[in-house]
Amino acid sequence: MKNNWQIKKLDDVCDFENGDRGSNYPSKSFRTVSGIPFINAGHLKDEDIDFCEMDYIPRERYDLLGNGKIKRNDILFCLRGSLGKFACVGELNEGAIASSLVILRTRDGLELKYLLAYLGSQLCVDMIRKYSNGAAQPNLSATSLKKFTIPFPPLPEQKRIAMVLDEVFEGVAKAKANAEKNLANARELFESYLQEIFNKPQITQIKKGWKKKKLGEVCEELSAGGDVPENNFSKIKTDKFNIPIFANGITDKGLYGYTDIARVTKPSVTISARGTIGYTEIRKESFYPIVRLIVLVPNKDLIGLSFFKYAASSIDFSNTGVSIPQLTVPMVREYEIPLPPLLEQESIVAKLDALSDQTKKLEAIYQQKLADFEELKKSVLQKAFNGEL
Numbered sequence: 145m146k147n148n149w150q151i152k153k154l155d156d157v158c159d160f161e162n163g164d165r166g167s168n169y170p171s172k173s174f175r176t177v178s179g180i181p182f183i184n185a186g187h188l189k190d191e192d193i194d195f196c197e198m199d200y201i202p203r204e205r206y207d208l209l210g211n212g213k214i215k216r217n218d219i220l221f222c223l224r225g226s227l228g229k230f231a232c233v234g235e236l237n238e239g240a241i242a243s244s245l246v247i248l249r250t251r252d253g254l255e256l257k258y259l260l261a262y263l264g265s266q267l268c269v270d271m272i273r274k275y276s277n278g279a280a281q282p283n284l285s286a287t288s289l290k291k292f293t294i295p296f297p298p299l300p301e302q303k304r305i306a307m308v309l310d311e312v313f314e315g316v317a318k319a320k321a322n323a324e325k326n327l328a329n330a331r332e333l334f335e336s337y338l339q340e341i342f343n344k345p346q347i348t349q350i351k352k353g354w355k356k357k358k359l360g361e362v363c364e365e366l367s368a369g370g371d372v373p374e375n376n377f378s379k380i381k382t383d384k385f386n387i388p389i390f391a392n393g394i395t396d397k398g399l400y401g402y403t404d405i406a407r408v409t410k411p412s413v414t415i416s417a418r419g420t421i422g423y424t425e426i427r428k429e430s431f432y433p434i435v436r437l438i439v440l441v442p443n444k445d446l447i448g449l450s451f452f453k454y455a456a457s458s459i460d461f462s463n464t465g466v467s468i469p470q471l472t473v474p475m476v477r478e479y480e481i482p483l484p485p486l487l488e489q490e491s492i493v494a495k496l497d498a499l500s501d502q503t504k505k506l507e508a509i510y511q512q513k514l515a516d517f518e519e520l521k522k523s524v525l526q527k528a529f530n531g532e533l
Contacts, residue, residue, distance in 0.1 A: 146531040149297045155290035157254040161247040162286055163212030163240065170201045170209075170240070180206040183214075184242035185222045188229045191264065193220075193236070206240055212247065214239045217256055219248040221263070224283040228272050230263045232256070246286045253299055257306035262294050265525040295529045305528050312524050320517050327510040334496075334503040341492060342458035342482055354484045360477030362452070365410070365441035368417065368473050369433035377401050389432045390414065401432040408433060412441045413453045415461070417471040422461035426453050438476055451489040454496050455481040 154160075163169070170182060179200035187194050206213075214220070216237040222229040224244040233239065241247060250256050262268055275288035297305070360366055369391070377399045378385035387407055389399040401407065409430045416423040418436040426449060433439050442452040459479050461471060484492070527533045 152296040154292045159249040163243045164209040168208040175199045181239035185244040188231045193231050212241045220245045255302035258302040323510050323513040330506040338458050357483045362447045363440045364443045369437040391434050410441045421469045424457040448489045450493045
């Protein structure tokens with residue numbers, strides 16, 4: 145660190161203001177669809193404030209609050225749950241904060257953008273780890289936040305650092321946007337080919353030998369998972385508990401079941417049935433299905449396992465007609481898929497597998513690029529606060 149730099153506490157360079165936690169705190173019954181913004185931790189996204197699902201309070205309630213009222217260019221910092229999330233309110237000059245947030249207000253001698261860069265740096269992460277309580281629901285107090293130390297160069301140097309960081313991060317943001325666009329394009333390429341095969345209009349008329357079948361017509365078994373067997377499971381695989389238990393569409397094994405419980409023994413396709421519905425996965429090993437999972441065992445004389453998985457994954461299961469998305473066995477039985485002869489199914493699967501492999505390779509490349517950009521930002525920030533920028 146340079147000789148003319150100092151180390152200061154945030155309390156030395158900022159003013160802090162908690163939300164009003166007294167009797168005037170606006171409970172949910174006071175929230176409205178318009179009025180004065182009432183900002184909580186969930187509204188802080190990507191170092192900005194998301195107004196899409198903003199809460200509001202009426203002016204008469206806002207006027208009762210003794211503190212926690214924002215001013216232009218205030219910084220909001222999350223003290224509970226997602227520790228360290230922050231955002232600058234910018235030109236917003238009226239609003240109130242929930243009890244999960246605290247306001248940071250820069251004093252003379254501290255450049256706003258320099259402070260924002262600090263809050264997004266590893267230095268701030270280290271401070272959070274030092275002062276958070278380490279509980280399952282970690283939290284900080286404003287008193288602890290005031291103790292955070294910050295490298296403090298003269299104001300002209302702060303402004304220069306902030307300007308350089310702006311230029312660097314603008315370039316990184318553009319590069320990330322391009323990588324994310326390419327990543328989306330790679331995924332859309334595979335999805336468009338999948339839809340071309342399975343959902344093209346009049347496909348059963350233009351393809352000779354193809355039929356349209358309901359899922360229930362091409363399965364020899366179609367069932368839903370049950371309850372976890374009481375006292376017949378383990379969180380680790382043992383000689384006794386060695387059959388994987390699946391509760392949703394993902395491949396992770398969270399539990400293992402006892403060997404003589406009822407289970408699926410034939411190769412199958414599973415579909416996640418609650419929450420994030422419609423996620424499909426091939427299961428070739430024996431397993432025990434529990435709630436949130438629908439199991440389809442295809443009739444191998446009619447449809448191949450891999451073709452069945454691709455066909456099922458092309459279905460839009462989202463419109464279930466209920467407030468909480470979920471699928472039932474009767475619903476799944478009625479969904480239709482196009483069904484070509486078995487030899488043609490194998491040819492289609494070969495093409496889809498090849499395109500899927502290519503897509504996954506592209507995804508890996510672009511995911512690595514995105515990771516590299518994040519590392520670059522961390523490296524630049526480290527240099528900035530070490531006086532090496």
